[in-house]
Amino acid sequence: MIKKQDFYINGQWVAPKVARDYQVIDPASEEPCAVISLGDQADTDAAVGAAKAALPAWKAADPAERIAAVERIAEIYARRGEEMAQAISLEMGAPIDLARKNQFGAGVYHIANFIAAAKDFPWVHPLGDGTPGAMIAHEAVGVVGLITPWNWPMNQVTLKVIPAILAGCTMVLKPSEESPLSSLLFAEILDEAGLPPGVFNLVNGDGAGVGTQLSTHPDVEMISFTGSTRAGRAISKAAAETLKRVTLELGGKGxxxxxxxxxxxxxxxxxxxxxxxxxxxxxxxxxxxxxxxxxxxxxxxxxxxxxxxxxxxxxxxxxxxxxxxxxxxxxxxxxxxxxxxxxxxxxxxxxxxxxxxxxxxxxxxxxxxxxxxxxxxxxxxxxxxxxxxxxxxxxxxxxxxxxxxxxxxxxxxxxxxxxxxxxxxxxxxxxxxxxxxxxxxGAGAPFGGVGSSGRAREGGRWGIEEFCDVKSISGWAE
Known part of the structure; x- marks a missing residue:
């Protein structure tokens, strides 16, 4: 039995404030295969607090520094590919060849596309001809809550975590409690890559617990959610009181x-x-x-x-x-x-x-x-x-x-x-x-829908833009 009950907060693996064990079920055998912990409000607060403390320095970091961090993540992610494929296959039942090629491979693909997009991203640029001194800046939204599903774990984690890092955001990830093992491994990869403490934090939990706590937390500026349309509506309502930005990638019926x-x-x-x-x-x-x-x-x-x-x-x-x-x-x-x-x-x-x-x-x-x-x-x-x-x-x-x-x-x-x-x-x-x-x-094309499928646009340049606020500046010195 795999035991992974700690959370990753402020650059360290820490025990939950209150023990709340949760069994991860192997869908191939219907038997427990791992034990994790479900977070409580104190765990969420600690993770958000760490992200808030890390935000000023990470937001101000040169984009080249953030790109270099993601390049290190890409190298380590590739090296630990077999571990990742095995974790995904165990936790949500993906056949091992699919887990290696498509499930793990989606992360490789998205990380590479984000690096390419970030190198050409117009972080600060002129508004246009005929408007001297008028500039547009793309700046990090702030502390973001990332809530991801079980069906394509690394596809969705990399579509959120990587652009948030590149944009200069700090974050708390709540992966699905149904498929948490791959995200815990991903946290190990980010730790090895040497991200500054507090930039990335992970707290396991369910939607009613940690998901709602992130959606209502006054220090979280944005929620990026992938999951069911029903849950997306609930998150939008929960986030409304604090006027968060909410981006939703929901269901479909293609x-x-x-x-x-x-x-x-x-x-x-x-x-x-x-x-x-x-x-x-x-x-x-x-x-x-x-x-x-x-x-x-x-x-x-x-x-x-x-x-x-x-x-x-x-x-x-x-x-x-x-x-x-x-x-x-x-x-x-x-x-x-x-x-x-x-x-x-x-x-x-x-x-x-x-x-x-x-x-x-x-x-x-x-x-x-x-x-x-x-x-x-x-x-x-x-x-x-x-x-x-x-x-x-x-x-x-x-x-x-x-x-x-x-x-x-x-x-x-x-x-x-x-x-x-x-x-x-x-x-x-x-x-x-x-x-x-x-x-x-195409590589770097945005993924997202309309209507009850939500209106997120994840991937490439559009994915980075999701985690940025646009600032209009006048009187810029030439």
């Missing part, structure tokens, strides 16, 4: 529009993307809308792809999906699959229950529904499991209408060989991101 002229791999690619990380991604393309002339073939390809999707232990190497994170998530997914059957969707593959070869662990059968209609629950609720819903469409306008008929607006997808159509749809779809023909977003 539509994948597949036209008859799409490439041969479009459908299989969409199914695999939906099932990646056991479907536990806010940007998963969970609604597949297919042009009617290509519909029957698409359903068969989706069925075949699901049939070929292996479900196995996260400790096993290879391309497969693992369990979902915990019992409540497993039960929620089971209930939504049953709801899809009850509401008349055609079950093409999968269905309720565990895969036949697995009788323990929170494993979900890869599931495909066809003949769905826009009013069905599975077409509207974020399932957060390996469940795909497919429906036909007859026109481009209908596809746009169905895709946009959701309060979410994170990522939508388009598969078509017609460039003009792709460009039209990219502008017509109501979302913060549109990915087309399997092309990933």
């Amino acid at each position: 539509a994948n529009l597949v036209f008859a002229d799409a490439d041969d791999e479009a459908v299989a690619r969409g199914v695999k993307h939906c099932f990646q990380n056991s479907g536990q991604s806010c940007n998963a393309p969970t609604r597949m809308l297919v042009e009617r002339s290509a519909y029957d073939r698409a359903v068969e390809i989706a069925r075949k792809t699901a049939e070929e999707t292996k479900v196995a232990s996260p400790r096993e190497e290879g391309k497969h999906i693992g369990p979902v994170v915990n019992k409540s998530q497993f039960e929620k997914i089971q209930g939504l699959i049953e709801k899809g059957v009850a509401e008349g969707a055609k079950l093409v593959f999968g269905g309720p229950g565990r895969p036949e070869n697995l009788n323990r662990g929170f494993y979900v059968r890869p599931t495909v529904f066809a003949d769905c209609t826009p009013d069905m629950t599975i077409m509207n609720e974020e399932i957060f499991g390996p469940v795909l819903s497919i429906m036909p469409f007859d026109s481009e306008d209908q596809a746009i209408e169905v895709a946009n008929a959701t309060p979410y607006g994170l990522t939508n997808y388009v598969q078509s060989g017609d460039g003009a159509r792709r460009n039209r749809l990219a502008r017509a779809l109501h979302s913060g991101m549109v990915e087309m023909n399997g092309e990933d977003r």
Whole structure:
């Protein structure tokens, strides 16, 4: 049993003020794999106090010093990659190959992009021609609270911690209590990198405890949160009294529009993307809308792809999906699959229950529904499991209408060989991101949505801007 009950505050590992042990459950075995502590108000206050004390010096530090610190973090993070992958695989069930390549790899990718963006960032720059002496400065917001989810631990931690460091902020990180081991290891990496005491602090806890304490703390200037839309609303309300900046990256219900002229791999690619990380991604393309002339073939390809999707232990190497994170998530997914059957969707593959070869662990059968209609629950609720819903469409306008008929607006997808159509749809779809023909977003591109998906913009230059206040200056001496 791993025991990690200390918090990282003011450059030191410290015991909690009050012992509140919490068991981390291995989703593959349903057994405890680690013990951490949940913080109390005194722990949160200590961490915020350390961040507040460290702020003036770190905010005033030359950007080159902050960039150098992140470059040291990048080197140590890369060196401890196998440890990080193993921690993520254990705590939230990511298959080890996925943990190495995608989960750990996301941190490498984001850190590198932030370093590149910071080197070109306009910390102080002229307002523009014809305005002599008018300058714009980007300055650290202050002490920030960072609240991250369990599903892509290092993806979200690096998208928050690294730009906050580069902007000159000091911070308190509250990782998910479901997947804290990777963040505790990340704290070790930052400690080894030699950040000044108090710049980075970590207190484990749950949303009702440390999450609320950070959201309401008078010395915290900003909350950056990734998680459910329900929790995002609660954080916004809690933070309102102290007029904090709140940035939210929330849920999604992405539509994948597949036209008859799409490439041969479009459908299989969409199914695999939906099932990646056991479907536990806010940007998963969970609604597949297919042009009617290509519909029957698409359903068969989706069925075949699901049939070929292996479900196995996260400790096993290879391309497969693992369990979902915990019992409540497993039960929620089971209930939504049953709801899809009850509401008349055609079950093409999968269905309720565990895969036949697995009788323990929170494993979900890869599931495909066809003949769905826009009013069905599975077409509207974020399932957060390996469940795909497919429906036909007859026109481009209908596809746009169905895709946009959701309060979410994170990522939508388009598969078509017609460039003009792709460009039209990219502008017509109501979302913060549109990915087309399997092309990933560019390095340093912002990640974020609209509507109930929140309006954060994380990554690259935009990610650094999130942690900056803009100051207007006049009379600057030339």
